[in-house]
Amino acid sequence: MASSSEIRAVLFDYGGVLAEEGFFNGLRRLGREQGLSNADELPRIGLDVVYETGYVTGRGSEAAFWEQMRRRTGLRGGDAELRWPILEGFVLRPGMLALVRELREAGYRVGLLSDQTDWLDRLDERDHFYQAFDDLFISYRLGMGKRDEVLFDQVAQTLGLPPAAILFIDDNPGNVERARRHGWQAIRFTNEESLRGQLAELLGLSPHPNSIE
Structure with a gap:
Protein backbone atom coordinates (compact mmCIF):
# COMPACT_ATOMS: atom_id res chain seq x y z
CA MET A 1 0.00 0.00 0.00
CA ALA A 2 1.06 3.58 -0.61
CA SER A 3 1.57 6.06 2.16
CA SER A 4 -1.12 8.62 2.88
CA SER A 5 1.08 11.33 1.35
CA GLU A 6 1.05 9.50 -2.00
CA ILE A 7 -2.71 8.93 -2.31
CA ARG A 8 -4.56 11.91 -3.73
CA ALA A 9 -7.72 10.39 -5.20
CA VAL A 10 -10.13 7.75 -3.91
CA LEU A 11 -12.50 6.06 -6.36
CA PHE A 12 -15.51 3.99 -5.35
CA ASP A 13 -17.51 1.29 -7.10
CA TYR A 14 -21.29 1.71 -6.96
CA GLY A 15 -23.17 -1.60 -6.69
CA GLY A 16 -21.91 -3.63 -3.74
CA VAL A 17 -19.93 -0.70 -2.30
CA LEU A 18 -21.71 2.65 -2.35
CA ALA A 19 -25.06 0.86 -2.55
CA GLU A 20 -26.46 -2.62 -2.07
CA GLU A 21 -25.99 -4.85 -5.10
CA PHE A 90 -29.84 -0.61 -5.38
CA VAL A 91 -30.21 0.88 -1.90
CA LEU A 92 -27.73 3.64 -1.12
CA ARG A 93 -25.64 3.05 2.01
CA PRO A 94 -25.71 6.28 4.06
CA GLY A 95 -22.49 5.41 5.88
CA MET A 96 -20.63 5.02 2.61
CA LEU A 97 -21.90 8.31 1.26
CA ALA A 98 -20.82 9.95 4.52
CA LEU A 99 -17.37 8.42 4.03
CA VAL A 100 -17.14 9.91 0.54
CA ARG A 101 -17.93 13.33 1.98
CA GLU A 102 -15.39 12.92 4.78
CA LEU A 103 -12.67 12.12 2.27
CA ARG A 104 -13.63 15.07 0.11
CA GLU A 105 -13.57 17.42 3.09
CA ALA A 106 -10.15 16.02 4.03
CA GLY A 107 -8.84 17.17 0.64
CA TYR A 108 -8.98 13.96 -1.37
CA ARG A 109 -10.39 13.92 -4.87
CA VAL A 110 -13.28 11.45 -4.85
CA GLY A 111 -14.78 9.68 -7.81
CA LEU A 112 -17.23 7.00 -8.85
CA LEU A 113 -15.81 4.24 -11.07
CA SER A 114 -18.54 1.78 -11.94
CA ASP A 115 -19.65 -0.62 -14.64
CA GLN A 116 -23.23 0.58 -14.93
CA THR A 117 -25.81 1.22 -17.63
CA ASP A 118 -27.92 4.35 -17.99
CA TRP A 119 -29.87 2.98 -15.04
CA LEU A 120 -27.33 4.81 -12.88
CA ASP A 121 -28.72 8.15 -14.06
CA ARG A 122 -32.18 7.03 -12.97
CA LEU A 123 -30.78 6.04 -9.60
CA ASP A 124 -29.13 9.43 -9.20
CA GLU A 125 -32.42 11.14 -10.02
CA ARG A 126 -33.88 9.17 -7.13
CA ASP A 127 -31.01 9.38 -4.61
CA HIS A 128 -28.92 12.43 -5.68
CA PHE A 129 -25.47 10.98 -5.04
CA TYR A 130 -23.56 12.27 -8.09
CA GLN A 131 -23.11 15.63 -6.37
CA ALA A 132 -20.95 14.01 -3.68
CA PHE A 133 -18.22 13.21 -6.23
CA ASP A 134 -15.62 15.21 -8.11
CA ASP A 135 -15.42 12.72 -10.99
CA LEU A 136 -17.77 10.18 -12.57
CA PHE A 137 -16.29 7.31 -14.56
CA ILE A 138 -19.24 5.23 -15.74
CA SER A 139 -18.81 2.42 -18.28
CA TYR A 140 -21.98 3.44 -20.13
CA ARG A 141 -20.40 6.83 -20.85
CA LEU A 142 -16.80 5.67 -21.29
CA GLY A 143 -17.55 2.98 -23.86
CA MET A 144 -15.56 0.45 -21.84
CA GLY A 145 -15.76 -1.34 -18.52
CA LYS A 146 -13.41 -2.60 -15.85
CA ARG A 147 -12.94 -5.84 -17.78
CA ASP A 148 -10.97 -3.73 -20.27
CA GLU A 149 -7.66 -3.07 -18.54
CA VAL A 150 -6.86 0.02 -20.61
CA LEU A 151 -9.61 1.75 -18.64
CA PHE A 152 -7.35 2.05 -15.60
CA ASP A 153 -4.64 3.82 -17.60
CA GLN A 154 -7.16 6.16 -19.20
CA VAL A 155 -8.76 7.08 -15.88
CA ALA A 156 -5.34 7.87 -14.40
CA GLN A 157 -4.59 10.08 -17.41
CA THR A 158 -7.90 11.88 -17.04
CA LEU A 159 -7.22 12.49 -13.36
CA GLY A 160 -3.72 13.68 -14.20
CA LEU A 161 -2.29 11.50 -11.44
CA PRO A 162 0.32 8.74 -11.28
CA PRO A 163 -1.30 5.33 -10.71
CA ALA A 164 0.11 5.00 -7.18
CA ALA A 165 -1.77 8.16 -6.18
CA ILE A 166 -5.14 6.51 -6.82
CA LEU A 167 -6.93 4.32 -4.28
CA PHE A 168 -9.78 2.20 -5.64
CA ILE A 169 -12.45 0.49 -3.55
CA ASP A 170 -14.41 -2.35 -5.19
CA ASP A 171 -16.12 -5.53 -4.00
CA ASN A 172 -15.09 -7.54 -7.07
CA PRO A 173 -11.71 -9.26 -6.59
CA GLY A 174 -11.06 -9.30 -10.34
CA ASN A 175 -11.46 -5.53 -10.58
CA VAL A 176 -9.21 -5.04 -7.56
CA GLU A 177 -6.51 -7.21 -9.10
CA ARG A 178 -6.71 -5.43 -12.46
CA ALA A 179 -6.37 -2.05 -10.75
CA ARG A 180 -3.31 -3.25 -8.86
CA ARG A 181 -1.72 -4.57 -12.04
CA HIS A 182 -1.89 -1.04 -13.40
CA GLY A 183 -0.17 0.43 -10.36
CA TRP A 184 -3.22 1.61 -8.45
CA GLN A 185 -3.74 1.07 -4.74
CA ALA A 186 -6.87 -1.02 -4.21
CA ILE A 187 -9.00 -2.36 -1.38
CA ARG A 188 -11.52 -5.15 -1.76
CA PHE A 189 -14.68 -4.00 0.00
CA THR A 190 -16.38 -6.45 2.36
CA ASN A 191 -18.15 -4.16 4.83
CA GLU A 192 -18.08 -0.57 6.05
CA GLU A 193 -16.40 -1.33 9.38
CA SER A 194 -13.51 -3.16 7.76
CA LEU A 195 -13.07 -0.45 5.14
CA ARG A 196 -12.96 2.29 7.75
CA GLY A 197 -10.34 0.35 9.66
CA GLN A 198 -8.18 0.06 6.56
CA LEU A 199 -8.61 3.74 5.72
CA ALA A 200 -7.75 4.70 9.29
CA GLU A 201 -4.46 2.85 8.95
CA LEU A 202 -3.73 4.07 5.44
CA LEU A 203 -5.01 7.66 5.45
CA GLY A 204 -5.40 8.48 9.12
CA LEU A 205 -9.16 8.76 8.70
CA SER A 206 -11.32 8.20 11.77
CA PRO A 207 -12.35 4.53 12.07
CA HIS A 208 -15.73 5.68 13.34
CA PRO A 209 -18.44 7.33 11.22
CA ASN A 210 -18.97 10.99 11.93
CA SER A 211 -22.27 12.80 11.92
CA ILE A 212 -22.10 14.16 8.36
CA GLU A 213 -25.53 13.98 6.74
Whole structure:
Protein backbone atom coordinates (compact mmCIF):
# COMPACT_ATOMS: atom_id res chain seq x y z
CA MET A 1 0.00 0.00 0.00
CA ALA A 2 1.06 3.58 -0.61
CA SER A 3 1.57 6.06 2.16
CA SER A 4 -1.12 8.62 2.88
CA SER A 5 1.08 11.33 1.35
CA GLU A 6 1.05 9.50 -2.00
CA ILE A 7 -2.71 8.93 -2.31
CA ARG A 8 -4.56 11.91 -3.73
CA ALA A 9 -7.72 10.39 -5.20
CA VAL A 10 -10.13 7.75 -3.91
CA LEU A 11 -12.50 6.06 -6.36
CA PHE A 12 -15.51 3.99 -5.35
CA ASP A 13 -17.51 1.29 -7.10
CA TYR A 14 -21.29 1.71 -6.96
CA GLY A 15 -23.17 -1.60 -6.69
CA GLY A 16 -21.91 -3.63 -3.74
CA VAL A 17 -19.93 -0.70 -2.30
CA LEU A 18 -21.71 2.65 -2.35
CA ALA A 19 -25.06 0.86 -2.55
CA GLU A 20 -26.46 -2.62 -2.07
CA GLU A 21 -25.99 -4.85 -5.10
CA GLY A 22 -29.24 -4.44 -7.04
CA PHE A 23 -28.30 -6.09 -10.33
CA PHE A 24 -27.43 -9.56 -9.06
CA ASN A 25 -30.00 -9.57 -6.28
CA GLY A 26 -32.72 -8.21 -8.55
CA LEU A 27 -32.16 -10.84 -11.24
CA ARG A 28 -32.12 -13.61 -8.66
CA ARG A 29 -35.34 -12.25 -7.16
CA LEU A 30 -37.02 -12.15 -10.58
CA GLY A 31 -36.05 -15.74 -11.28
CA ARG A 32 -37.36 -16.98 -7.95
CA GLU A 33 -40.61 -15.01 -8.18
CA GLN A 34 -41.22 -16.48 -11.63
CA GLY A 35 -40.38 -19.98 -10.43
CA LEU A 36 -37.43 -20.47 -12.77
CA SER A 37 -35.27 -23.49 -12.02
CA ASN A 38 -32.18 -21.51 -13.04
CA ALA A 39 -32.92 -18.53 -10.76
CA ASP A 40 -29.56 -18.68 -9.01
CA GLU A 41 -27.79 -18.65 -12.38
CA LEU A 42 -29.45 -15.43 -13.53
CA PRO A 43 -26.83 -13.09 -11.99
CA ARG A 44 -24.01 -14.81 -13.88
CA ILE A 45 -25.99 -14.92 -17.11
CA GLY A 46 -27.05 -11.30 -16.68
CA LEU A 47 -23.46 -10.18 -16.25
CA ASP A 48 -22.45 -11.94 -19.46
CA VAL A 49 -25.43 -10.58 -21.39
CA VAL A 50 -25.03 -6.97 -20.26
CA TYR A 51 -21.50 -7.05 -21.72
CA GLU A 52 -22.30 -9.16 -24.79
CA THR A 53 -25.12 -6.84 -25.87
CA GLY A 54 -22.97 -3.77 -25.22
CA TYR A 55 -25.57 -2.26 -22.93
CA VAL A 56 -23.15 -1.66 -20.04
CA THR A 57 -20.70 0.15 -22.32
CA GLY A 58 -23.28 2.29 -24.10
CA ARG A 59 -22.95 0.37 -27.35
CA GLY A 60 -26.24 -1.49 -27.08
CA SER A 61 -29.76 -0.93 -25.84
CA GLU A 62 -31.74 -1.97 -22.81
CA ALA A 63 -34.25 -3.56 -25.17
CA ALA A 64 -31.53 -5.80 -26.62
CA PHE A 65 -30.38 -6.74 -23.12
CA TRP A 66 -33.82 -7.84 -21.96
CA GLU A 67 -34.57 -9.62 -25.24
CA GLN A 68 -31.47 -11.78 -24.77
CA MET A 69 -32.27 -12.36 -21.10
CA ARG A 70 -35.76 -13.59 -21.96
CA ARG A 71 -34.38 -15.91 -24.64
CA ARG A 72 -31.58 -17.34 -22.52
CA THR A 73 -33.27 -17.63 -19.13
CA GLY A 74 -37.02 -17.89 -19.67
CA LEU A 75 -37.76 -14.61 -17.87
CA ARG A 76 -41.20 -13.20 -18.65
CA GLY A 77 -42.40 -9.62 -18.70
CA GLY A 78 -41.80 -6.27 -20.34
CA ASP A 79 -38.60 -4.29 -19.99
CA ALA A 80 -39.94 -1.85 -17.40
CA GLU A 81 -41.47 -4.66 -15.36
CA LEU A 82 -38.17 -6.53 -15.28
CA ARG A 83 -36.11 -3.42 -14.60
CA TRP A 84 -38.01 -2.41 -11.48
CA PRO A 85 -36.70 -5.06 -9.01
CA ILE A 86 -33.14 -4.24 -10.06
CA LEU A 87 -33.45 -0.51 -9.47
CA GLU A 88 -35.32 -1.16 -6.23
CA GLY A 89 -32.45 -3.35 -5.05
CA PHE A 90 -29.84 -0.61 -5.38
CA VAL A 91 -30.21 0.88 -1.90
CA LEU A 92 -27.73 3.64 -1.12
CA ARG A 93 -25.64 3.05 2.01
CA PRO A 94 -25.71 6.28 4.06
CA GLY A 95 -22.49 5.41 5.88
CA MET A 96 -20.63 5.02 2.61
CA LEU A 97 -21.90 8.31 1.26
CA ALA A 98 -20.82 9.95 4.52
CA LEU A 99 -17.37 8.42 4.03
CA VAL A 100 -17.14 9.91 0.54
CA ARG A 101 -17.93 13.33 1.98
CA GLU A 102 -15.39 12.92 4.78
CA LEU A 103 -12.67 12.12 2.27
CA ARG A 104 -13.63 15.07 0.11
CA GLU A 105 -13.57 17.42 3.09
CA ALA A 106 -10.15 16.02 4.03
CA GLY A 107 -8.84 17.17 0.64
CA TYR A 108 -8.98 13.96 -1.37
CA ARG A 109 -10.39 13.92 -4.87
CA VAL A 110 -13.28 11.45 -4.85
CA GLY A 111 -14.78 9.68 -7.81
CA LEU A 112 -17.23 7.00 -8.85
CA LEU A 113 -15.81 4.24 -11.07
CA SER A 114 -18.54 1.78 -11.94
CA ASP A 115 -19.65 -0.62 -14.64
CA GLN A 116 -23.23 0.58 -14.93
CA THR A 117 -25.81 1.22 -17.63
CA ASP A 118 -27.92 4.35 -17.99
CA TRP A 119 -29.87 2.98 -15.04
CA LEU A 120 -27.33 4.81 -12.88
CA ASP A 121 -28.72 8.15 -14.06
CA ARG A 122 -32.18 7.03 -12.97
CA LEU A 123 -30.78 6.04 -9.60
CA ASP A 124 -29.13 9.43 -9.20
CA GLU A 125 -32.42 11.14 -10.02
CA ARG A 126 -33.88 9.17 -7.13
CA ASP A 127 -31.01 9.38 -4.61
CA HIS A 128 -28.92 12.43 -5.68
CA PHE A 129 -25.47 10.98 -5.04
CA TYR A 130 -23.56 12.27 -8.09
CA GLN A 131 -23.11 15.63 -6.37
CA ALA A 132 -20.95 14.01 -3.68
CA PHE A 133 -18.22 13.21 -6.23
CA ASP A 134 -15.62 15.21 -8.11
CA ASP A 135 -15.42 12.72 -10.99
CA LEU A 136 -17.77 10.18 -12.57
CA PHE A 137 -16.29 7.31 -14.56
CA ILE A 138 -19.24 5.23 -15.74
CA SER A 139 -18.81 2.42 -18.28
CA TYR A 140 -21.98 3.44 -20.13
CA ARG A 141 -20.40 6.83 -20.85
CA LEU A 142 -16.80 5.67 -21.29
CA GLY A 143 -17.55 2.98 -23.86
CA MET A 144 -15.56 0.45 -21.84
CA GLY A 145 -15.76 -1.34 -18.52
CA LYS A 146 -13.41 -2.60 -15.85
CA ARG A 147 -12.94 -5.84 -17.78
CA ASP A 148 -10.97 -3.73 -20.27
CA GLU A 149 -7.66 -3.07 -18.54
CA VAL A 150 -6.86 0.02 -20.61
CA LEU A 151 -9.61 1.75 -18.64
CA PHE A 152 -7.35 2.05 -15.60
CA ASP A 153 -4.64 3.82 -17.60
CA GLN A 154 -7.16 6.16 -19.20
CA VAL A 155 -8.76 7.08 -15.88
CA ALA A 156 -5.34 7.87 -14.40
CA GLN A 157 -4.59 10.08 -17.41
CA THR A 158 -7.90 11.88 -17.04
CA LEU A 159 -7.22 12.49 -13.36
CA GLY A 160 -3.72 13.68 -14.20
CA LEU A 161 -2.29 11.50 -11.44
CA PRO A 162 0.32 8.74 -11.28
CA PRO A 163 -1.30 5.33 -10.71
CA ALA A 164 0.11 5.00 -7.18
CA ALA A 165 -1.77 8.16 -6.18
CA ILE A 166 -5.14 6.51 -6.82
CA LEU A 167 -6.93 4.32 -4.28
CA PHE A 168 -9.78 2.20 -5.64
CA ILE A 169 -12.45 0.49 -3.55
CA ASP A 170 -14.41 -2.35 -5.19
CA ASP A 171 -16.12 -5.53 -4.00
CA ASN A 172 -15.09 -7.54 -7.07
CA PRO A 173 -11.71 -9.26 -6.59
CA GLY A 174 -11.06 -9.30 -10.34
CA ASN A 175 -11.46 -5.53 -10.58
CA VAL A 176 -9.21 -5.04 -7.56
CA GLU A 177 -6.51 -7.21 -9.10
CA ARG A 178 -6.71 -5.43 -12.46
CA ALA A 179 -6.37 -2.05 -10.75
CA ARG A 180 -3.31 -3.25 -8.86
CA ARG A 181 -1.72 -4.57 -12.04
CA HIS A 182 -1.89 -1.04 -13.40
CA GLY A 183 -0.17 0.43 -10.36
CA TRP A 184 -3.22 1.61 -8.45
CA GLN A 185 -3.74 1.07 -4.74
CA ALA A 186 -6.87 -1.02 -4.21
CA ILE A 187 -9.00 -2.36 -1.38
CA ARG A 188 -11.52 -5.15 -1.76
CA PHE A 189 -14.68 -4.00 0.00
CA THR A 190 -16.38 -6.45 2.36
CA ASN A 191 -18.15 -4.16 4.83
CA GLU A 192 -18.08 -0.57 6.05
CA GLU A 193 -16.40 -1.33 9.38
CA SER A 194 -13.51 -3.16 7.76
CA LEU A 195 -13.07 -0.45 5.14
CA ARG A 196 -12.96 2.29 7.75
CA GLY A 197 -10.34 0.35 9.66
CA GLN A 198 -8.18 0.06 6.56
CA LEU A 199 -8.61 3.74 5.72
CA ALA A 200 -7.75 4.70 9.29
CA GLU A 201 -4.46 2.85 8.95
CA LEU A 202 -3.73 4.07 5.44
CA LEU A 203 -5.01 7.66 5.45
CA GLY A 204 -5.40 8.48 9.12
CA LEU A 205 -9.16 8.76 8.70
CA SER A 206 -11.32 8.20 11.77
CA PRO A 207 -12.35 4.53 12.07
CA HIS A 208 -15.73 5.68 13.34
CA PRO A 209 -18.44 7.33 11.22
CA ASN A 210 -18.97 10.99 11.93
CA SER A 211 -22.27 12.80 11.92
CA ILE A 212 -22.10 14.16 8.36
CA GLU A 213 -25.53 13.98 6.74
